Amino acid sequence: MQQLRFLVTGGAGFIGSALVRFLINRTNSVVLNIDKLTYAASLSSLESVSASSRYSFVHADICDHQKMVELFNDFRPDKIIHLAAESHVDRSIGGPGAFIQTNVVGTFTLLEAARQYFCSLSQTQQAGFRFHHVSTDEVYGDLSEADLPFTETHRYEPSSPYSASKAASDHLVHAWSRTYKLPCSxxxxxxxxxxxxxxxxLIPLTIISALQNKSIPVFGDGLQIRDWLFVEDHVEAIYDIVIQGKVGETYNIGGNCERTNLAVVTSICEILDRLQPSKTVVSYKELIQFVTDRAGHxxxxxxxxxxxxxxxxxxxxxxxxEGLERTxxxxxxNKNWWQNISATERLGVVRN
Structure with a gap:
């Protein structure tokens, strides 16, 4: 089997670290993880693979063009999987500038470095090259309960600074693919x-709040509906797209699992009641507290x-x-993992 070289951006984040673990544990790939290590990144999520001779990490900002060019030329990747992004809706409402910088400028910078590198490759190498951009369903806006699910041709209607910045980055990838013939998906x-x-x-905050006997915040009436996807399923889908998917195409990845936020929180409380009963309340459901809804939710x-x-x-x-019970x-x-994240003390908002 050919040993492919994957350059992963944002590989210390939640989805990125799951992807890196998948690539090291389930394939024979060589992986370079580039991450700025902002508040949501944690190298401790990669401890299980950090000693692998096929894994390496570089602390860098994807907005640094010179550094990106240097890393492309040194590592010589076959595949780029771009996950580095600011992704928290509430933070985007309070401080949109960081989202424009990372999600838009960062994607542009990475595309330009990839284009420069791609032009230096032989025709054979170019044929096997891929730049894959990981985006979100939030670029499509929202649906009514009667609407059919989003397809890949659904109109873009982003609602938040976060989803708008991701929509912009999607358009950049489409443009570089069409104008410069950079093989993208x-x-x-x-x-x-x-x-x-x-x-x-939402899910980890609910679990941690309950375990700490703190109130569990739920936006508005809690009846917002989301499709839930187990992260290990997601990264396997990403790999399949990069290896088998068509250049220039967009693919939706979902779990075929629609739940209201309140139903998710309630399910977590019921699992915790069974696995680790509270010493202070009869059921963790007593900790649920409805809070003011997010703007433009x-x-x-x-x-x-x-x-x-x-x-x-x-x-x-x-x-x-199954996925929720495992989570x-x-x-x-793994209380030590989340107790050691310094940002935990500043939590109190939920994404979904």
């Missing part, structure tokens, strides 16, 4: 969850994955019930 994923999830997001996301299934034979293999158990068993 894009994927839009639904809401991810699983082990190593940064504690400001999207009501529903849903993903149609039929293109990915039909073309690449991919489907999510982990049910929501809750992991957070119970």
């Amino acid at each position: 894009i994927s839009h994923c639904s809401n991810n969850y699983g082990p190593f999830h940064f504690p400001e997001k 999207d009501r529903r996301y849903a993903i149609d994955v039929s293109k990915l299934t039909n073309e690449l034979n991919w489907y999510s293999s982990v049910t929501f019930e 809750v158990s992991w957070f119970i068993d």
Whole structure:
């Protein structure tokens, strides 16, 4: 089997670290992880693979053009998987500038470095090259309960500074693919969850708040609907797209699992009641507290994955019930991981 060289940006983040672990543990690939190590990144998520001779890490900012050019030329990647991004909606509302810088300027800088590198390759090397951009279903806006799920041809209607910055980066990737013939692909994923999830997001925040006997915040009426995707299913889909997917195409990745935020929180409380009963409340559900809704909060996301299934034979293999139980158990068993994240003390907002 050919040993491919993957350059992964944002590989110390939640999805990025899962991808790096997948590449090292499930393939014979060589992986270079580039990460700026902002608040949501954690190298401790990569301890299980950090000693591998096929893995290396560079602390760098994707907005640094000279450094990106240097790393491309030194590492000589076959595949680029671009995950580095600011991704927290509430933070984007309070401080949109960082999202424009990382998600838009950073993607532009990386595309230019990739284009310069691509032009230096032989025709054979160019034929095997791929730049894959990992995006979000939030670029499509939201749906009513009666609407069909998002397809790859759905109109872009971003609602937040975060989703607008991701939509802009998508358009840059499309433009570089069409104008410069850079071999690119894009994927839009639904809401991810699983082990190593940064504690400001809905599922880990709910688990951690309950374990600490703190109130569990739920935006508005809690009836916002999201499609949930186990992170290990997601990274396997990304790999399939990079290896087998068509250049210039966009693929939606979802879990075929729509749940309201309140239903998700309630399910977590029920799992915790069973696995680690509280000593202070009869049920962790007593800790649920409804808080003022987010400005411009999207009501529903849903993903149609039929293109990915039909073309690449991919489907999510982990049910929501199984994935949520595994996630809750992991957070119970790995308290040191989330207790050591300094940003945990500043939490109190949820993404979804």
